[in-house]
Amino acid sequence: MINSFHHYAKLLADFANQSKDGYAIFSADDILICANNAFLGTFNQTVNNMIGLNFTEIIRLAFTEKTGPKIDTDDIEQWLVLAAKERRSRDFRLFEVDLVDGRWFLFSEQLLPTGELLLQTKDITKQKILEQHLSERTRSLTNLALTDELTRIANRRSFVASVQSELSRCERSNFKVALLLLDIDYFKSVNDNHGHQAGDAVLQQVARRISSTLREYDIFGRIGGEEFGVFLAETDRTTAAEVAERLRQLIAAEPFVLSGLALPVTISIGVATGTCMSFEQLYAEADSALYKAKHAGRNQVVMAVPCFAF
Ligand SMILES: Nc1nc2c(ncn2[C@@H]2O[C@H](COP(=O)(O)OP(=O)(O)OP(=O)(O)O)[C@@H](O)[C@H]2O)c(=O)[nH]1
Known part of the structure; x- marks a missing residue:
């Protein structure tokens, strides 16, 4: 009986020491009483350095030697106070820990009825790297889906979505809005006379010039072809007219330089303003004002007749 107990105890100890997962037991007064190699390895420490230390001493050691868990703080004492509140706060806790050396571990902490704390750690570095790649890929695909390839500003879909979300915010608060x-x-003559590449370059430069002058919270996008949209939240009719005129002048003021060629470019702008309007309403009004600007000779701003006077 005793022989078989020793036999199984040795088997268990051998298993723990060969396991890639870390195992450790802290006493009721939080002293590390036993740990396998994998657990000690997460702290880059040996048995002699770690066994007999309490949790606070282990963390201070890791913090001073910059090994083991990454502890992002300037105030380790404050960090320890917060950690002590969490530790032993529940019978079972599962949390991820990143190490100074870049590895990631999943820690499980189980509080025994007798007060000991059983810790198990699992290396999840590969999963974390995969997770990060996937989220970067998702971010860049989302970005691609929302960005106009040529000008790098919002494409139509993203512009409309952003405007619609701003419109619902404005609607709730009754803000005045403007769509330019x-x-x-x-533009056709730019393509015809100087080639499609020159046309592309003009589109890029127009987008750059306008982006550089807008406020951070204005929404700017390429609606299609040679048409752009600017949405101004919390903006009254007078300000919208001023912004539109400023943009018109910004484009007309200086010719665009393309491979040594100075090309004069102008834009026409239709402006719709109002409160509590749908995107479709605003767009239809701005579009019809734009049509008038074109027919009145181009290079000018036309304000749509407002839906609601203010
Ligand atoms: N280079 C280039 N041209 C484009 C692009 N998208 C649309 N176009 C061109 O833009 C031109 C638009 O021409 P029109 O709609 O006749 O308008 P316009 O010549 O600007 O005349 P008005 O708008 O009436 O002043 C067409 O020749 C399209 O081929 C693009 O991404 N790159």
Whole structure:
């Protein structure tokens, strides 16, 4: 009986020491009483350094030697107070820990009725790297789906979605809003006279010039072809007219330089303003104002007749 107990105890100890998962037991007064190699390895420490230390001493050692868990703090004492509140706060806790050396571990902490704390750690570095790759990929795909490839500004889909979300915010608070539709004049002749590449370059430079002058919270996008949209939240009619005129002048003021060629470019702008309007309403009004600007000779701003006077 005694022989078989020793036999199984040795088997268990051998198993623990060969396991890639870490195992450790802290006493009721939080002293590390036993741990396998894998657990000690997460702290880059040996048995002699760790066994007999309490949790606080282990963390201070890791913090001073910059090994083991990454502890992002300037105030280790404050960190320890917060950690002590969490530790032993529940019968079972599961949490992820990243190490100074870049590895990631899943820690499980189980509080025994007798007060000891059983710790198990599992290396999840590979899963974490995969997770990070996937989320970077998702972010870049989302970005691609929302960005106009040529000008790197919001594409139509993303522009409309952002405007719609701002409109619902404005609707709740009854803000005044403005939609500006900007269209490059005689753009076809740029393509016809200087080639499609020159046309592309003009589109890029127009987008860059306008982006550089807008406020961070204005929404700017390429609606299609040579047409751009600017949405201004919390903006009254007078301000919208001023912004539109400033944008018109910004484009007309200086010719665009393309491989040594100075190309004068102008834009026409239709502006719709109002409160509590749908995107479709705003767009239809701005579009019809833009049409008037084109027919009145181009290179000008036309304000749509407001739906609601203010
Ligand atoms: N280079 C280039 N051209 C484009 C792109 N998208 C649309 N176009 C061109 O833009 C031109 C638009 O021409 P029109 O709709 O006739 O308008 P316009 O010549 O600007 O004349 P107005 O708007 O009436 O002043 C067409 O020749 C399209 O081929 C693009 O991504 N790159």
